[in-house]
Amino acid sequence: MKFLTTNFVKCAVKSCDASEKSFPLKYEECQLQSEEQEFNPAFIVSMLDRIDWDALVSVAADLGNRSIPAEKPENIEQNEALLRELHSLLLETQIVEGKMMCQNCGHIYYIKDSIPNFLLPPHLAN
Amino acid sequence: MDDVHADVRTRYEKLTEPYMDCTFKFEVVEYQGAKKAKKEQIRIIDSFKYLGLRGKIRLSNPAQVFTVLQSYSIEADLCPRSEPDYCWFGRQVGLSARSHGIVDRYEIAKRPYFGTTTFESELSLVTCNLALVKEGQLVYDPFVGTGSFALAAGHFGGYTFGSDIDFLALKGGRPGQKDIKRLKDNFKHYGTQTKFGDVLCMDFTNSALRKDLIVDTIVCDPPYGIREGLRVCGTTNLESAKLTENKLIDGEKAFLRREYVQPKKPCTLDFMLDDLLRFSAERLPVGGRLCFWMPAADDEDIPRLIPQHEKLELIYVLEQSFYRWSRRLLVYVKRDGSYTGKTVTKEERAHENNFRERYFNRFI
Numbered sequence: 001m002k003f004l005t006t007n008f009v010k011c012a013v014k015s016c017d018a019s020e021k022s023f024p025l026k027y028e029e030c031q032l033q034s035e036e037q038e039f040n041p042a043f044i045v046s047m048l049d050r051i052d053w054d055a056l057v058s059v060a061a062d063l064g065n066r067s068i069p070a071e072k073p074e075n076i077e078q079n080e081a082l083l084r085e086l087h088s089l090l091l092e093t094q095i096v097e098g099k100m101m102c103q104n105c106g107h108i109y110y111i112k113d114s115i116p117n118f119l120l121p122p123h124l125a126n
Numbered sequence: 127m128d129d130v131h132a133d134v135r136t137r138y139e140k141l142t143e144p145y146m147d148c149t150f151k152f153e154v155v156e157y158q159g160a161k162k163a164k165k166e167q168i169r170i171i172d173s174f175k176y177l178g179l180r181g182k183i184r185l186s187n188p189a190q191v192f193t194v195l196q197s198y199s200i201e202a203d204l205c206p207r208s209e210p211d212y213c214w215f216g217r218q219v220g221l222s223a224r225s226h227g228i229v230d231r232y233e234i235a236k237r238p239y240f241g242t243t244t245f246e247s248e249l250s251l252v253t254c255n256l257a258l259v260k261e262g263q264l265v266y267d268p269f270v271g272t273g274s275f276a277l278a279a280g281h282f283g284g285y286t287f288g289s290d291i292d293f294l295a296l297k298g299g300r301p302g303q304k305d306i307k308r309l310k311d312n313f314k315h316y317g318t319q320t321k322f323g324d325v326l327c328m329d330f331t332n333s334a335l336r337k338d339l340i341v342d343t344i345v346c347d348p349p350y351g352i353r354e355g356l357r358v359c360g361t362t363n364l365e366s367a368k369l370t371e372n373k374l375i376d377g378e379k380a381f382l383r384r385e386y387v388q389p390k391k392p393c394t395l396d397f398m399l400d401d402l403l404r405f406s407a408e409r410l411p412v413g414g415r416l417c418f419w420m421p422a423a424d425d426e427d428i429p430r431l432i433p434q435h436e437k438l439e440l441i442y443v444l445e446q447s448f449y450r451w452s453r454r455l456l457v458y459v460k461r462d463g464s465y466t467g468k469t470v471t472k473e474e475r476a477h478e479n480n481f482r483e484r485y486f487n488r489f490i
Contacts, residue, residue, distance in 0.1 A: 122367035125359035
């Protein structure tokens with residue numbers, strides 16, 4: 001699971017949809033791996049439109065990375081150092097194993113073999 | 127052909143002027159027509175003599191290629207009709223991906239990872255083509271399986287995400303395979319690894335994708351339930367659900383443990399399709415497309431089985447037929463607020479697409 005994906009996923013339980021606390025999930029006990037990928041600044045810039053910056057900062061902190069600026073800087077397009085850092089964080093950082101917890105309902109999801117598992121037990125699915 | 131000539135004669139001067147003196151060649155391309163003898167081809171080409179092209183004929187690397195396209199229908203005796211139904215004449219401006227051998231290159235057997243239900247290469251490419259997948263888009267397949275659509279979308283430049291309820295399909299590998307391969311390896315094999323986003327194990331009806339994430343294109347082949355059953359999370363056994371909810375293992379809630387396996391229950395195709403349309407209407411941007419395949423027995427009232435959503439306009443219904451059943455590629459476009467379609471959910475359809483049952487009863 002790429003770091004980027006953590007910015008797209010929330011708790012799968014329907015009754016959590018209304019709660020702001022269901023996104024992002026809280027990441028715990030994560031094993032990380034770096035997978036090298038070609039640097040494509042244009043791609044990172046285009047992805048920024050879809051990215052929730054606050055969630056990015058919070059998940060990065062979960063994983064021990066506190067170097068991302070708390071506010072989304074202006075003119076990122078020209079800031080190669082930051083683009084490189086985002087590239088390495090969003091695309092090259094893989095979460096191989098770990099836990100994701102919903103801060104609204106407390107349900108725990110697992111990442112196994114690099115694949116996040118969002119399947120729900122019967123009493124939470126409908 | 128006479129109509130084509132009549133038409134070309136009225137406006138060819140304008141068309142040919144910039145190309146009168148460059149090197150050129152002619153091609154005759156047929157669809158479903160038996161291959162023509164050289165003589166017949168030359169006769170067709172010669173019939174365009176009046177264009178008066180002055181350039182040199184060059185068969186390899188000409189500056190211009192003029193093409194006569196002919197489309198034939200097949201007669202009851204399975205031979206093409208002697209005369210084409212349609213003819214076109216034009217100047218070649220570009221060729222489709224097909225002419226670069228893409229269908230062959232993406233053949234299932236040539237991929238490092240595939241399964242018994244992997245969707246064929248040609249139609250997955252056609253699907254992504256009709257979905258207008260292009261560079262930089264976010265493409266999502268909610269029933270990704272072994273990932274034919276994702277791979278095809280990656281070829282056209284889409285950044286692809288997929289989800290599936292079947293963890294094993296995402297994990298990859300085949301029985302007896304030592305070196306485990308998964309979808310990501312297919313992207314690597316085709317040199318499109320930067321187009322692979324991620325795969326998530328997820329029940330589509332309980333989606334973990336955040337609500338405000340814009341997905342540019344959705345392509346999929348919802349499982350019909352022939353080889354892969356259509357399933358969602360849950361159980362029909364309410365007692366056992368209660369038991370799991372309260373069960374403790376080593377003082378821990380069983381359903382919160384890493385090893386816990388979420389039970390699944392069957393779900394109908396109609397239910398899933400309504401959910402797919404609702405999801406697409408919420409997430410697609412205006413102009414974004416949803417493309418998926420829907421199976422049906424031939425004797426059903428098929429137009430009545432097709433789901434509709436008020437924000438999605440159904441623009442193409444393309445059929446592929448099999449013995450006693452067929453499947454249709456449905457292409458929908460998300461429209462803006464001025465468009466008012468009609469939502470037709472399974473309640474309004476009042477007619478079940480019980481394809482799986484019909485299939486196993488041999489459509490009798």
